[in-house]
Amino acid sequence: MAAFGDPGLAALRAATGLPVAGLGEAALLEAAADGAPFGIATTTPLLADAITARVAELGLSDRYTGLRLTAGAPERLSADPAVLLDRLERAVRACAERDGARTVVIGGGPLGEAAEELGARCAVRIVAPIPAACRSLARLLTE
Numbered sequence: 110m111a112a113f114g115d116p117g118l119a120a121l122r123a124a125t126g127l128p129v130a131g132l133g134e135a136a137l138l139e140a141a142a143d144g145a146p147f148g149i150a151t152t153t154p155l156l157a158d159a160i161t162a163r164v165a166e167l168g169l170s171d172r173y174t175g176l177r178l179t180a181g182a183p184e185r186l187s188a189d190p191a192v193l194l195d196r197l198e199r200a201v202r203a204c205a206e207r208d209g210a211r212t213v214v215i216g217g218g219p220l221g222e223a224a225e226e227l228g229a230r231c232a233v234r235i236v237a238p239i240p241a242a243c244r245s246l247a248r249l250l251t252e
Contacts, residue, residue: 110137112123112133113132113136114156114160115133129249130242130249132241134216134234135245136242137239140212140214141167141172141173146209147211149164149176149213150176150200151217152186152217153183160176175206177201179197190223197215197227198227211234215236221240
């Protein structure tokens with residue numbers, strides 16, 4: 110399912126019986142797999158409550174340190190990759206330094222390039238949703 114909120118994921122699984130991976134679910138489960146605290150950095154304030162609810166649905170609230178949002182309108186940030194990267198880096202650093210996250214999920218598939226760059230810039234482990242979903246699907250297909 111190619112949206113961080115995984116809309117329709119449960120219905121697709123139920124309707125097809127096929128292996129299905131959701132971007133959000135895969136990233137969150139991967140971030141929490143080692144038991145370390147994790148946070149989420151994203152650009153979309155309108156999804157904040159839904160993202161936190163998804164963490165709870167997956168039973169991960171005990172490891173979740175919270176959500177950090179970038180400053181600025183998501184549409185404007187996406188139009189300027191350098192500013193987007195800077196704002197996401199600030200959010201990632203806040204997750205780690207203020208909230209105690211040891212892993213940070215970058216909340217959004219379109220933020221994949223920024224997630225790769227942040228992995229090299231930040232001291233915490235970064236989980237990008239698209240690669241996490243690919244790894245999840247590969248596991249599902251080999252089980």
